[in-house]
Amino acid sequence: MEKENELFGVKEIARRANVSTATVDRVLHNRTGVSEKTKARINAIIKEMDYQPNILASRLASKKIINLAALIPEVSEETDFWSAPLSGIRRAEAEMRQYGVQVQIFLFDLNDKDSFAGQIRHVFEGGFQGILISPSFIEETKKFAAECGRRKIPYVFIDSDIPDLHSLSYIGPHLRKSGYVGAKLLTYRLEAEKKVLIINISKEIDNYNYLEIEDGFRAYFNDNKQPNEIVRIDIRETDYQSVARHLTYVFHLNRDIGAAFVTNSRVHTVASFLKNSHRTHVSLIGYDFVKENVDYLENNVIDFLICHRPDDQGYRGMMALYQKLVVNAPVIKQNYMPIDIVTKENYEFYQN
Amino acid sequence: MEKENELFGVKEIARRANVSTATVDRVLHNRTGVSEKTKARINAIIKEMDYQPNILASRLASKKIINLAALIPEVSEETDFWSAPLSGIRRAEAEMRQYGVQVQIFLFDLNDKDSFAGQIRHVFEGGFQGILISPSFIEETKKFAAECGRRKIPYVFIDSDIPDLHSLSYIGPHLRKSGYVGAKLLTYRLEAEKKVLIINISKEIDNYNYLEIEDGFRAYFNDNKQPNEIVRIDIRETDYQSVARHLTYVFHLNRDIGAAFVTNSRVHTVASFLKNSHRTHVSLIGYDFVKENVDYLENNVIDFLICHRPDDQGYRGMMALYQKLVVNAPVIKQNYMPIDIVTKENYEFYQN
DNA sequence: ACAATTTACGGGCACGTGCCCGTAAAGGTA
DNA sequence: TACCTTTACGGGCACGTGCCCGTAAATTGT
Numbered sequence: 083m084e085k086e087n088e089l090f091g092v093k094e095i096a097r098r099a100n101v102s103t104a105t106v107d108r109v110l111h112n113r114t115g116v117s118e119k120t121k122a123r124i125n126a127i128i129k130e131m132d133y134q135p136n137i138l139a140s141r142l143a144s145k146k147i148i149n150l151a152a153l154i155p156e157v158s159e160e161t162d163f164w165s166a167p168l169s170g171i172r173r174a175e176a177e178m179r180q181y182g183v184q185v186q187i188f189l190f191d192l193n194d195k196d197s198f199a200g201q202i203r204h205v206f207e208g209g210f211q212g213i214l215i216s217p218s219f220i221e222e223t224k225k226f227a228a229e230c231g232r233r234k235i236p237y238v239f240i241d242s243d244i245p246d247l248h249s250l251s252y253i254g255p256h257l258r259k260s261g262y263v264g265a266k267l268l269t270y271r272l273e274a275e276k277k278v279l280i281i282n283i284s285k286e287i288d289n290y291n292y293l294e295i296e297d298g299f300r301a302y303f304n305d306n307k308q309p310n311e312i313v314r315i316d317i318r319e320t321d322y323q324s325v326a327r328h329l330t331y332v333f334h335l336n337r338d339i340g341a342a343f344v345t346n347s348r349v350h351t352v353a354s355f356l357k358n359s360h361r362t363h364v365s366l367i368g369y370d371f372v373k374e375n376v377d378y379l380e381n382n383v384i385d386f387l388i389c390h391r392p393d394d395q396g397y398r399g400m401m402a403l404y405q406k407l408v409v410n411a412p413v414i415k416q417n418y419m420p421i422d423i424v425t426k427e428n429y430e431f432y433q434n
Numbered sequence: 435m436e437k438e439n440e441l442f443g444v445k446e447i448a449r450r451a452n453v454s455t456a457t458v459d460r461v462l463h464n465r466t467g468v469s470e471k472t473k474a475r476i477n478a479i480i481k482e483m484d485y486q487p488n489i490l491a492s493r494l495a496s497k498k499i500i501n502l503a504a505l506i507p508e509v510s511e512e513t514d515f516w517s518a519p520l521s522g523i524r525r526a527e528a529e530m531r532q533y534g535v536q537v538q539i540f541l542f543d544l545n546d547k548d549s550f551a552g553q554i555r556h557v558f559e560g561g562f563q564g565i566l567i568s569p570s571f572i573e574e575t576k577k578f579a580a581e582c583g584r585r586k587i588p589y590v591f592i593d594s595d596i597p598d599l600h601s602l603s604y605i606g607p608h609l610r611k612s613g614y615v616g617a618k619l620l621t622y623r624l625e626a627e628k629k630v631l632i633i634n635i636s637k638e639i640d641n642y643n644y645l646e647i648e649d650g651f652r653a654y655f656n657d658n659k660q661p662n663e664i665v666r667i668d669i670r671e672t673d674y675q676s677v678a679r680h681l682t683y684v685f686h687l688n689r690d691i692g693a694a695f696v697t698n699s700r701v702h703t704v705a706s707f708l709k710n711s712h713r714t715h716v717s718l719i720g721y722d723f724v725k726e727n728v729d730y731l732e733n734n735v736i737d738f739l740i741c742h743r744p745d746d747q748g749y750r751g752m753m754a755l756y757q758k759l760v761v762n763a764p765v766i767k768q769n770y771m772p773i774d775i776v777t778k779e780n781y782e783f784y785q786n
Numbered sequence: 787a788c789a790a791t792t793t794a795c796g797g798g799c800a801c802g803t804g805c806c807c808g809t810a811a812a813g814g815t816a
Numbered sequence: 817t818a819c820c821t822t823t824a825c826g827g828g829c830a831c832g833t834g835c836c837c838g839t840a841a842a843t844t845g846t
Contacts, residue, residue, distance in 0.1 A: 091802055102826045107804065115824060137532055138490045139802035142831050146804090180489055256783060263779045271623030302779070421780040427615045427654070428773040431608060443832055454796045459834065467794060491832035494801050498834090 091136060099124045110135070137409065141181045148183045150403050151210040152396075153201055154240070155218060156189035160320055163347050163370050163392065164216075166434045167240060170396025171214070178404055185400065186210070193285055195219050202226050206233075212403035213237040214396075217244045220290065236406050240399045241392070242291050249415075251402040255390040256418045257291055261298030261345075263421050267386045268341045268367050269308050276340025278303075279332065280314040283325060283348040295345045313339065325351045326358070333361065341365035350374035353383040371424060371432055379426050387424040393434035395419060443488055451476045462487070489761065493533045500535045502755050503562040504748075505553055506592070507570060508541035512672055515699050515722050515744065516568075518786045519592060522748025523566070530756055537752065538562070545637055547571050554578050558585075564755035565589040566748075569596050572642060588758050592751045593744070594643045601767075603754040607742040608770045609643055613650030613697075615773045619738045620693045620719050621660050628692025631684065632666040635677060635700040647697045665691065677703045678710070685713065693717035702726035705735040723776060723784055731778050739776040745786035747771060 092110070096103045101120060108116050109124045116124075127133075152171050155164045168187070175185040188205055191197040199222050205213060206229060213230065217223035217239050227247040230237045236250040243252040268278060280299065282292050296314070303312065313336050317328045329352065333339060342364055344352050349368020353375070356364055362383050368375065371389045378384040398417060405411045424432050444462070448455045453472060460468045461476045468476075504523050507516045520539070527537040540557055543549040551574050557565060558581060565582065569575035569591050579599040582589045588602040595604040620630060632651065634644050648666070655664065665688050669680045681704065685691060694716055696704050701720020705727070708716055714735050720727065723741045730736040750769060757763045776784050 092804095093802075103803080104805075104827080105825055108825085111804085113805095117824060120824085136494075136802050138494045139831090140804075142488075142490045142494060142801095142833095143803040143805085145831070259780070259783065263777065266777060266779045418783050420774075420783045420785050422772075423775040423777070423780070425615070425618060425775070427618045428611070428775070431611065431770050431772045433772050444834095445832075455833080456797080456835075457795055460795085463834085465835095469794060472794085488832050491801090492834075494803095494831095495833040495835085497801070 091133065091139075095124060095127050095131065095133060098127050137181070141408070144182070146182065148212075148407055149208070149210045150183060150185045150212045150214070150400065150407075151188060151205045151208060152185060152214040152400065153188045153190065153205055154214075154216045154396075155192040158192065161347050161370075161372060163372055166371075166392035167216075167396030167399075170393040170398075170434075171400050172396075173393075174397045174400035174404070178400070178408075181404075181408060183404060183408065190218075192218060195222065198222050211235065212250075212407050214240055214399045214403060216240050217242060220244060223247070236403060238399045238402050240395050241390075244290070250406055251399075251413050251415055251417055253395050253399045253402065253417045254419055255421060257294035258298035258301070260388055260390070260421050261295035261300075262302045263423070264295070264343050264367050264386075264388055265299045265302030265308075267388075267423065268343055268365060269302075269306075269310065272310060272341050272365065274309045275338065277311045277313055277336050277338050279336070279339050279342040280312060281317065281329075281342055281344045281352055282315070282346070283317045283320055283344065283351065284346065285318060285320060292345050299343060310340075320348060320351070322351055322354060326355045329355050330359070333359070339364060342367070344368035346370070347372055347375065349384060349387075350378055353378035357381070357383050371429070371434060376429055379424070379429055382426065385425070387429075389422040389424050389432065389434075390419040391422065391434055443485065443491075447476060447479050447483065447485060450479050489533070493760070496534070498534065500564075500759055501560070501562045502535060502537045502564045502566070502752065502759075503540060503557045503560060504537060504566040504752065505540045505542065505557055506566075506568045506748075507544040510544065513699050513722075513724060515724055518723075518744035519568075519748030519751075522745040522750075522786075523752050524748075525745075526749045526752035526756070530752070530760075533756075533760060535756060535760065542570075544570060547574065550574055563587065564602075564759050566592055566751045566755060568592050569594060570638075572596060575599070588755060590751045590754050592747050593742075596642070602758055603751075603765050603767055603769055605747050605751045605754065605769045606771055607773060609646035610650035610653070612740055612742070612773050613647035613652075614654045615775070616647070616695050616719050616738075616740055617651045617654030617660075619740075619775065620695055620717060621654075621658075621662065624662060624693050624717065626661045627690065629663045629665055629688050629690050631688070631691050631694040632664060633669065633681075633694055633696045633704055634667070634698070635669045635672055635696065635703065636698065637670060637672060644697050651695060662692075672700060672703070674703055674706060678707045681707050682711070685711070691716060694719070696720035698722070699724055699727065701736060701739070702730055705730035709733070709735050723781070723786055728781055731776065731781055734778065737777070739781075741774045741776050741784065741786075742771040743774065743786055 092103045092106050095106045105116060106124055109121055154167055157165045171185065186208065188201045190201045198219050202222065213235060215237055223244055231248060239249045239252045241254045243254060280296060284292060315328060315332050317325055342352060347370035353366055356362055356366060366384045367386045368384060369388050371387060375384060375387055379387060402413045405413050444455045444458050447458045457468055458476055461473055506519055509517045523537065523539065538560065540553045542553045550571050554574065565587060567589055575596055583600060591601045591604045593606045595606060632648060636644065667680060667684050669677055694704060699722035705718060708714055708718060718736045719738045720736060721740050723739060727736060727739055731739060754765045757765050
């Protein structure tokens with residue numbers, strides 16, 4: 083310690099400017115009650131010192147509690163995908179709690195637009211200072227964004243993005259590139275004369291995610307002049323019976339399908355069908371590290387899973403709000419997650 | 435706020451035990467000067483309250499600075515691999531600085547055992563309370579571990595492990611499984627009659643990492659009854675000319691090599707050779723997300739890179755020490771990193 | 787018995803920042 | 817000039833914990 087009796091932080095600023103710490107404080111939080119002259123003088127000193135406030139002391143002194151909300155789909159019987167972001171959110175909460183940040187979680191039904199809208203209303207009633215949201219329904223999300231703009235509440239999108247809204251940040255995959263990677267893996271050892279099947283299983287019709295992914299998938303075929311014919315099918319019911327019925331029909335019409343690509347986490351339903359109908363020679367790729375999928379990965383029915391670290395997404399999403407509201411640091415607007423490739427051989431080390 | 439005028443933390447414990455906060459403090463830090471009776475009484479209350487100290491206040495009040503050391507290889511001309519862990523360490527340092535933790539970094543020459551031993555001596559002279567170390571040389575590391583045991587200094591291994599030493603934690607890949615994954619990717623579209631070449635380019639002879647990786651690689655061939663013949667070669671010089679010379683010879687002897695697996699980040703040297711000798715039809719897989727490798731990935735010379743998030747390793751390694759020394763929380767002993775698969779299509783989103 | 791030593795504990799300041807409250811000075815009105 | 821309002825600023829306590837210092841009580845020695 084060479085520097086011995088120096089003052090630190092606010093006190094030192096106050097000493098240099100010949101004012102009290104209270105006045106410095108007023109400037110730092112740009113409150114009223116300081117003349118322009120002294121304000122300028124203090125600001126100059128702050129700049130010169132490159133003053134960084136001590137967050138410990140700051141959070142300790144202010145009893146102000148920051149309230150954040152997270153609005154994500156509930157874990158359904160169909161998929162427990164959202165349990166991962168939820169755990170990431172909880173992890174972030176545990177870390178932030180000692181800094182006086184509280185997180186409240188709101189869940190909605192992915193198959194019910196109204197529950198989404200309803201929970202948004204609840205969130206606004208709660209008077210939160212920052213919101214993490216999965217923008218599952220486009221129109222409702224636009225209204226949500228507009229209201230946040232009016233109230234000056236920062237919000238972060240997670241898992242899928244709606245561009246051109248002024249979200250503080252987007253944390254999630256680059257969907258198009260993700261489809262592109264899927265195509266690469268699917269065709270890596272595919273014979274030229276085989277057909278490729280794209281399967282979309284979803285109740286939602288105007289699915290932005292799905293369109294982006296398929297677009298990327300097809301782009302790979304174009305870029306690399308893949309000769310394979312692409313067949314596609316939309317399945318609006320998510321239960322096994324319906325899926326099996328549709329797939330039976332498609333495989334009947336197209337006897338030379340060599341590979342199938344499922345655009346979401348319901349790939350396990352397709353895997354189940356392939357196994358039951360003794361078609362495990364068909365290469366199969368889909369999304370997300372959920373238990374059912376990993377089981378079929380283990381059994382060699384699914385070849386690859388593409389994942390985007392949903393747990394990390396939840397964590398980073400909350401941390402982005404924390405950075406903005408507590409640390410007051412700049413936040414990266416586009417935060418694309420890695421496109422992870424999970425196989426039978428490496429899944430045991432995968433970290434969501 | 436339902437709970438209004440309650441006291442928190444140490445004060446509340448003191449009130450309930452009819453002692454002063456100083457006495458509670460003595461118990462919390464098990465210092466001397468408290469009778470067994472009151473000590474027991476206070477401990478009971480602490481347990482009952484499930485008291486969690488406020489780290490903010492704790493770190494703020496204690497001017498004690500915690501000093502951590504990191505001992506890793508320096509970035510050499512051959513490879514800038516270690517710049518990634520270094521950046522992770524720096525990231526951790528930035529986060530910990532405000533909690534009164536300082537990090538000092540010691541670098542050694544990977545090709546010089548003595549520089550490793552010398553830096554270890556420097557570290558011990560520095561009187562650090564925790565050490566992160568890349569155990570690149572086995573014997574020296576064993577002595578290091580013994581000395582740490584004597585001095586009761588916790589240490590964390592990073593990137594490669596030496597089992598049976600009592601490290602606080604190991605942060606790095608499961609090397610054997612990592613080789614296993616390499617074999618899977620390499621054979622995924624390999625014809626049965628082609629040979630597979632394992633290449634080890636390293637000056638170090640007793641390389642534990644390399645043995646583990648090759649063992650895992652071969653295990654995949656056994657487990658899956660892969661018919662391909664495996665050829666292996668050790669190259670002790672790391673410059674391009676030497677590598678090219680050896681490889682020319684091997685490819686001359688074995689005309690039907692269909693795939694090559696390089697056990698470390700020097701895969702770009704092999705890629706260069708394959709490109710120059712017009713052998714880009716050979717599938718090539720190697721390790722680590724370093725610039726040269728990514729360039730060859732981009733040019734389709736390298737098919738896959740296997741990576742273990744070196745940046746994250748540095749970060750987590752330091753954080754393990756932080757958890758132990760500052761938060762006094764339990765630390766996971768084995769912390770295997772994911773085995774990431776990087777391709778031309780997904781590398782732009784890869785996060786070290 | 788008394789002094790000398792050790793043990794057990796309390797008082798209270800410090801860490802850096804937030805913010806309430808009090809007040810002197812400046813400006814405004816008659 | 818006397819009185820009131822507004823502006824500009826300082827004093828000082830609080831946040832929860834660490835730890836120094838002082839002292840009454842218990843223990844030991846003679």
